[in-house]
Amino acid sequence: MPASCRNHCAAYDFGFPSGPLRAASGTPLVYRDLRSFPSLWVGWVRLGLMQFGVLGPLEVWATKERLVRVPEVKVRALLADLLAHNGRVVPADRLVEDLWGGSTLPANPLGALQAKVSQLRRALEEAEPGSRELVVHRAPGYALKAPDTSVDADRFRTLLVRARTTEDPRAKAAVLTDALSLWRGPAFADFADEPFVRVAVASLEEERLTAVEEHAEARLELGEHSTLIGELTTLVAAHPLRERLRAVQMRSLYRVGRSSEALDSYAELRRRLDQELGLSPGPAIEALRQAILRQDPGLQDTSGASNAIPGTRSRTNLPAGVNSLVGRDEALRELQQLVRDRRLVTLTGPGGVGKTRLATATARELDGEFPDGVWLVELAGLGGAERPAGPG
Template sequence: MPEGKVRGVLAALLAHHGAPVSADRLIDDVWGDEPPGNPANTLQTKVSQLRRALDLAEPGARGLVAYLPAGYLLQVEDDAVDAARFSALVARARRETEPTARVTLLTDALALWRGPAFADFRDAEFTRAAVTRLEEQRLTAVEDLAELRLDLGEHALVADEIADLVAAHPLRERLRTAQMRALYRAGRQADALAAYQDLRGRLADELGLDPGDAVTALHQAILVRAPELAAPAAPVASAARPTTNLPVHLDAPVGRDAAIARMCGLLDASRLVTLVGPGGVGKTRLALAAAAARARGDHPRHAVDPFPDGVWLVELAALAPGKDALAPAVAATLGLRDDVGPGSALDRLTALLRDRRLLLLLDNCEHVVDEVAELAARLLRDAAGVRLLATSQEPLAIAGEVVEAVVPLEEADAVSLFAARAAATSPGFALDHTNSQTVAAICQRLDHLPLAIELAAARVRALGLDELAARLGDRFRVLAAGG
């Protein structure tokens, strides 16, 4: 990785993306009040090192940094820069009129965020305007997405997923309004009222203000259980559009891009792929990300939708062992009536799926692995259009199964995940030279398991980094306390 000043030059060029930056401005941005002895020559050296680093990453890329009469210019297309791609997707979402299409665009936009904007330079003066603009766009996109998902009836998921963002940005009234509405529709009226009281107290203490008219009106409506707050009726799915029940995540899995791409390739080549690994390693999240990519048809070879009958998640964690329960659970997830016709529940389900083309994600199979193996073998034999993606702590061990082991994160990815989640829940947290070794040690103590890392990162706000590291001798108690 290039040294700090070289990355500073790249950050400064990105902060002024699309416009040339004079040498004097670059020197001021990168070195501030402590310029080097020969600023012009030192800048040229750092630019040369940046070009060399770009060329090593991709031959020919050194030409991306051009020198013009007006200064240095980073010559890259908008779709090569995550910030520009994010803004473009958000703009497309606002022009889109179909709600589910808007949800997809906003979800794709937010998935580009893998941590804070300009993470290593977020406190530098030259990135401040860009960081502020991008963070505001991100929060607005989150609010847009939350409101859309509430309109689609996803109140329980929204209530859980935006809790950390509300904690990080407690004075954003629109975000609070979405949270209150989601909590109320999820049957948590007391929590919705408590959220309002928390907002009211913070506004009074920190700004000397009262809540705005919109959130106050919502509070009053919750108090009297106003009929207009009821959850909307489930929308009727368009026959021309695949349906899915996959949850929409507001953050992307960190360090799994290559694994997701590999999973999509395996699903193209095989009808049954099983992700295996220990608890907490991220099997479910990886499977959901791969399934979501296939639901969107991200693969360039897919001129025709490979799953016109949808991509469906069947959650098995709460399913009691016994083969008579599995087939009805799958049918219920798909909205199929399987209580009519001869034969067993599995016979009827197979008959219903015989002519369908869909992807089933069977999650948490380990406690019903024999039952899942029987169902999978039957569908592979008799329902040629059905593909299966399973997560389990052990393989199904049937013919046609491709087993993919999910391993813990590499150290760099584990550290990035911890930093991203800690920054989301603990305002002001940033990874730097003073804490990077502590974060790496925490991730190592947690065996680089994503679930453990996310739980630990959520405790930074309450304990602080050093105290968290000190308490990990009893990590099960510490992580359980994080919720």
């Protein structure tokens, strides 16, 4: 098993039969994120550049998808601290407090800090020559000067900006899917309790939840209200005071004929706001409640997605390409052949390097070869305790 899989995957084996992985109808399944299935690895393509991951446990990747080992907890904490400040200089005395606060300070705090900086530079340099220059000394402290494209949080924000300037809901949903797929867990997961990342963690989590809301709204516009309901029920339970999430949930419930449940969701929001914060729901969600009560025609699905002939289904749910895929012709040809020959093909690489784009482009090319089409199955949100049902 490749080392990257051991670092990123839980070990599951569901004993799929030989041949391409298929649904009960025989439709091939293209998985966008297969970190939960290392034991089914057959073909894999490496994609990667030197980069830093903070949308989950702290990780550093060198070229050719090599995970960089950053030794010693305080050296990793130093790197996390610098990344949390997003290129800004962190004063040396602040770094000393962050690394040794709450414990006995070393006899020479600044000297001890310099030693940790040297260890960090050495680890980066050994992984990728020249990378020691990313950690710079600037009065009154240190900064990590990594390009925006090398930090997953920056790539996430770039994709959010792109999504918000995209008018087509299918293209917007595709970009937001790419953005949310960069998340491997809670931001700075292995340092989440440390005060020096608290502000960054809160900011990133708010941005993530906003992206989740925008993604749900785009999918609702595409007529996916039936499939959204289950996801939104879980999200609303986890974030019961987010009115935007409630609004998408209420619209989805209304569109499948569950108006009373939509109104119950509003009532729960109103009760919780009153009891916990002494507030009332905002005007937007109150207007939605009134629209549901009068059965406003504007609440109905206008996407056309629900107008299919009963008993039929779309050939594919693949997102539309946002723009052309450049420079991947050889990889596309290789992947197409692997999918024809193997029961499972897994793309590996750090988040944001193009795995999703390459997988969906390959699937679109193969769509005509399968009578039932090719389908996207989202597995990025599955954790170690959540096992999808196997065949039978």
